[in-house]
Amino acid sequence: MAGKLVHQAPDTEPAPLLDVRELTLSFGKDRTNLLQGVRYSVAAGETLCIVGESGCGKSVSSLAIMGLLPAGVARIEAADIRFQGKPHDLGDQAVLRRRRGSEIAMIFQEPMTSLNPAFRVGDQIAEAVKAHRDVSDADARSRAVEMLRRVGIPAPESRMREYPHQLSGGMRQRVMIAMALANDPALLIADEPTTALDVTIQSQILDLIRELQSETGMGTIMITHDLGVVAEIADRVAVMYAGTIVESGSAARIFDDPQHPYTIGLMSSVPKLTGPRERLSTVPGTVPTAETMPPGCRFSTRCPFAQDICAETPPERDFGDGHRVLCHFAPLDEHLELA
Amino acid sequence: MLSFILRRLLIAIPTIILISIFVFSLQKFLPGDPVLAMAGEERDPETIAFLREKYNLNDPIPVQYLSWVGNALTGDLGISLRTNQPVLELIGQKLPVTIQLATMSMIFALLIGIPAGILSAIRKGTITDYVANIVALSGLSIPNFWLGIMLILLVSVKWQLLPASGYVPFDQDPLRSIQVMIMPAFVLGTALAATLMRHTRSAMLTVLTSDYVRTARAKGLTERRVILHHAFRNALTPIVTLSALLFGELIAGAVLTEQIFTVPGFGKLVVDAVFNRDYAVVQGIVLVTAVGFIVMNLLADIAYVLLNPRLRS
Numbered sequence: 001m002a003g004k005l006v007h008q009a010p011d012t013e014p015a016p017l018l019d020v021r022e023l024t025l026s027f028g029k030d031r032t033n034l035l036q037g038v039r040y041s042v043a044a045g046e047t048l049c050i051v052g053e054s055g056c057g058k059s060v061s062s063l064a065i066m067g068l069l070p071a072g073v074a075r076i077e078a079a080d081i082r083f084q085g086k087p088h089d090l091g092d093q094a095v096l097r098r099r100r101g102s103e104i105a106m107i108f109q110e111p112m113t114s115l116n117p118a119f120r121v122g123d124q125i126a127e128a129v130k131a132h133r134d135v136s137d138a139d140a141r142s143r144a145v146e147m148l149r150r151v152g153i154p155a156p157e158s159r160m161r162e163y164p165h166q167l168s169g170g171m172r173q174r175v176m177i178a179m180a181l182a183n184d185p186a187l188l189i190a191d192e193p194t195t196a197l198d199v200t201i202q203s204q205i206l207d208l209i210r211e212l213q214s215e216t217g218m219g220t221i222m223i224t225h226d227l228g229v230v231a232e233i234a235d236r237v238a239v240m241y242a243g244t245i246v247e248s249g250s251a252a253r254i255f256d257d258p259q260h261p262y263t264i265g266l267m268s269s270v271p272k273l274t275g276p277r278e279r280l281s282t283v284p285g286t287v288p289t290a291e292t293m294p295p296g297c298r299f300s301t302r303c304p305f306a307q308d309i310c311a312e313t314p315p316e317r318d319f320g321d322g323h324r325v326l327c328h329f330a331p332l333d334e335h336l337e338l339a
Numbered sequence: 340m341l342s343f344i345l346r347r348l349l350i351a352i353p354t355i356i357l358i359s360i361f362v363f364s365l366q367k368f369l370p371g372d373p374v375l376a377m378a379g380e381e382r383d384p385e386t387i388a389f390l391r392e393k394y395n396l397n398d399p400i401p402v403q404y405l406s407w408v409g410n411a412l413t414g415d416l417g418i419s420l421r422t423n424q425p426v427l428e429l430i431g432q433k434l435p436v437t438i439q440l441a442t443m444s445m446i447f448a449l450l451i452g453i454p455a456g457i458l459s460a461i462r463k464g465t466i467t468d469y470v471a472n473i474v475a476l477s478g479l480s481i482p483n484f485w486l487g488i489m490l491i492l493l494v495s496v497k498w499q500l501l502p503a504s505g506y507v508p509f510d511q512d513p514l515r516s517i518q519v520m521i522m523p524a525f526v527l528g529t530a531l532a533a534t535l536m537r538h539t540r541s542a543m544l545t546v547l548t549s550d551y552v553r554t555a556r557a558k559g560l561t562e563r564r565v566i567l568h569h570a571f572r573n574a575l576t577p578i579v580t581l582s583a584l585l586f587g588e589l590i591a592g593a594v595l596t597e598q599i600f601t602v603p604g605f606g607k608l609v610v611d612a613v614f615n616r617d618y619a620v621v622q623g624i625v626l627v628t629a630v631g632f633i634v635m636n637l638l639a640d641i642a643y644v645l646l647n648p649r650l651r652s
Binding site for chain 2: 066068070072097098099100101102105106108110113114115116117118119127128131132163165176179180
């Protein structure tokens with residue numbers, strides 16, 4: 001799927017809707033940094049894909065922005081986040097709660113377990129409406145019916161009365177989307193929304209998200225490890241490795257001209273249908289754990305180009321159009337030619 | 340739903356039969372002879388023979404069992420060997436007392452145990468959690484009779500707030516009836532509250548980490564609504580099951596607590612019957628208790644289905 005499906009990046013970078021300038025999170029007694037200086041932004045109407053292996057911190061960063069990290073587990077070391085141009089304070093639980101589900105909404109990986117099994121789906125959507133709007137029960141319910149219809153659920157009035165277990169996985173994810181978008185949020189965070197679904201259902205859900213996005217103009221952060229999904233939906237891509245964004249830029253640039261050794265490895269581990277047959281390459285080794293995290297560049301333990309200098313924090317290189325790479329040797333081509 | 344209830348009722352029948360056989364044979368194999376107890380000091384052989392004949396104690400044991408079951412089915416649980424009153428009448432006198440005590444105890448247990456369990460789950464690992472656990476552990480380890488005596492000393496003797504003992508029928512004077520029973524109900528209730536608290540805590544801890552609770556938070560619901568509506572509703576199942584079993588236990592009577600507060604309930608009846616080898620009464624009580632347990636279990640199962648939409652279809 002990867003390759004030519006990439007969207008054209010907008011000519012001028014729009015003002016960001018969510019601008020994460022710095023997010024560092026630590027956990028555990030020894031305060032290892034789970035996220036290290038995470039930095040990304042997403043504009044209204046734009047889709048940012050955060051890509052990375054499982055455990056790299058993709059979900060953690062978005063849960064942190066939502067204020068949904070379990071208390072007492074992770075600790076925010078540094079955060080400079082702006083939402084709609086104003087500071088987004090991760091310490092203010094009251095503001096975070098009001099923002100959740102109204103301005104920033106989130107859908108999750110497991111539609112099977114993400115809906116409350118004890119309540120009818122209609123009530124669960126209406127509840128989301130009532131949490132943020134001073135409306136009557138009847139209005140909240142008619143909004144819920146409208147949302148179910150919008151996400152393509154047939155006979156929404158009768159579906160309202162069903163329980164989650166009576167719906168298929170794809171239907172449940174549609175219900176989740178209906179619930180998330182019931183209050184017209186400016187930003188939707190979708191945490192691997194298609195991973196648990198069948199392939200045919202996956203593309204239906206992606207199409208639905210894209211369609212709703214173009215209707216509402218909301219910004220979308222799509223968290224995924226599936227480069228096929230990225231190719232299909234991303235305007236911009238942020239590649240995350242071991243809690244750091246190692247490379248970010250327009251989807252076209254990331255796919256056609258990746259600069260970070262990790263991104264290059266990631267791209268070449270996707271099989272292609274066209275061109276000569278090659279052995280699939282993989283990124284050797286495994287993601288370092290908190291105990292084995294190297295100083296400096298976090299990818300250095302697995303990087304084929306690593307040198308002594310990689311023990312120092314890599315600089316951020318900007319290649320224009322928002323294409324940024326965190327590597328001592330970027331641009332890589334130049335260094336390869338020298339070698 | 341109706342067929343479910345019928346099915347559960349059918350399953351209860353063999354259980355009751357088994358219990359009746361067990362109760363009956365246990366009585367027969369226990370040492371001691373009720374006739375000797377009745378015949379008095381002289382132990383006149385003629386009197387003994389007469390009594391044995393009168394109560395059909397010479398029949399083969401299976402015959403004794405069958406005639407007992409046959410009579411029980413028609414509501415005749417026999418005559419107390421000691422007081423010559425019909426057993427059903429004796430039980431009928433004590434049962435309302437015990438049900439009232441059990442209900443009031445259960446209310447105390449639920450009112451203390453569930454909020455404490457929820458609180459210690461949402462404040463896991465904090466002082467609140469530790470204090471709740473220590474109090475719960477104390478509730479479990481402090482003997483009821485000691486707590487009962489202390490309460491009488493403090494509340495009745497020193498502060499003179501509540502009567503120390505006795506019983507007033509509910510239909511005679513409801514307010515007074517409740518007042519008299521507050522202390523024994525509290526004593527029984529606190530012990531059960533500890534068990535309920537532990538179970539509520541662990542059920543809540545499981546539910547609080549579930550995906551749908553995260554969804555509820557992601558919707559921007561208040562923490563209060565997330566916990567009381569979304570989490571607690573799903574934690575209810577084990578709590579309801581446990582409460583039904585605890586209530587069944589309360590119906591079986593609380594010998595010591597009843598003794599201390601001189602509540603004329605099942606507990607005292609059982610003790611008197613056992614000491615006097617009053618077979619008919621013991622059998623009757625155990626049978627009623629067992630049926631009570633089965634009914635409570637049935638109610639728990641029905642509640643279980645009502646709470647779980649997945650089981651309804």
